[in-house]
Amino acid sequence: xxxxxxxxxxxxxxxxxxxxxxxxxxxxxxxxxxxxxxxxxxxxxxxxxxxxxxxxxxxxxxxxxxxxxxxxxxxxxxxxxxxxxxxxxxxxxxxxxxxxxxxxxxxxxxxx
Amino acid sequence: xxxxxxxxxxxxxxxxxxxxxxxxxxxxxxxxxxxxxxxxxxxxxxxxxxxxxxxxxxxxxxxxxxxxxxxxxxxxxxxxxxxxxxxxxxxxxxxxxxxxxxxxxxxxxxxxxxx
Numbered sequence: 001x002x003x004x005x006x007x008x009x010x011x012x013x014x015x016x017x018x019x020x021x022x023x024x025x026x027x028x029x030x031x032x033x034x035x036x037x038x039x040x041x042x043x044x045x046x047x048x049x050x051x052x053x054x055x056x057x058x059x060x061x062x063x064x065x066x067x068x069x070x071x072x073x074x075x076x077x078x079x080x081x082x083x084x085x086x087x088x089x090x091x092x093x094x095x096x097x098x099x100x101x102x103x104x105x106x107x108x109x110x111x112x
Numbered sequence: 113x114x115x116x117x118x119x120x121x122x123x124x125x126x127x128x129x130x131x132x133x134x135x136x137x138x139x140x141x142x143x144x145x146x147x148x149x150x151x152x153x154x155x156x157x158x159x160x161x162x163x164x165x166x167x168x169x170x171x172x173x174x175x176x177x178x179x180x181x182x183x184x185x186x187x188x189x190x191x192x193x194x195x196x197x198x199x200x201x202x203x204x205x206x207x208x209x210x211x212x213x214x215x216x217x218x219x220x221x222x223x224x225x226x227x
Contacts, residue, residue: 036218043221046215046216089155091155099145099157099168100216104153
């Protein structure tokens with residue numbers, strides 16, 4: 001079945017550091033890939049997405065590139081801020097019903 | 113507000129009791145999803161509604177779990193004879209269509225604690 005594997009957290013970084021959160025997937029067909037973010041006390045919200053190979057999703061300074069050859073969708077940001085502290089979930093959608101399969105989430109803590 | 117609304121936000125119950133969790137999706141969203149988020153685990157799919165029907169209920173863990181949706185809007189997730197392993201945050205999400213390419217809009221969840 002479909003699955004998503006993402007790096008375990010927590011990840012602790014100083015402000016302005018470079019961020020990478022790894023995500024790899026297994027799926028039949030050609031899934032769409034997503035990063036969702038859950039800020040403290042809030043619901044999950046879509047951060048970015050990519051629907052086909054080599055697409056790059058970007059939002060709020062975050063980027064991720066759909067790499068079919070390595071089945072990966074790593075999340076990156078060049079300079080993190082304290083306000084980026086949250087839990088980040090990688091997810092895929094491989095069917096027609098927009099049903100998402102999520103990874104276990106990676107908690108990011110950014111300190112001054 | 114215009115977002116997905118869930119109630120109660122917190123529920124503490126005793127083992128063996130029944131609980132009902134409610135979800136109010138964004139108005140006009142035809143697709144509705146229930147997920148479960150357990151400590152240290154990712155989000156686990158439970159059930160998906162398109163309108164009032166549930167084409168995919170494959171994630172319901174046991175026959176103690178059921179869900180319905182009425183009027184193409186509000187959904188209720190019912191857990192009968194709750195067990196301690198049911199303790200989790202239950203998340204509801206909605207989407208404008210079932211072909212929304214994965215952009216789901218989530219509520220803040222209902223945290224269930226079974227003592």
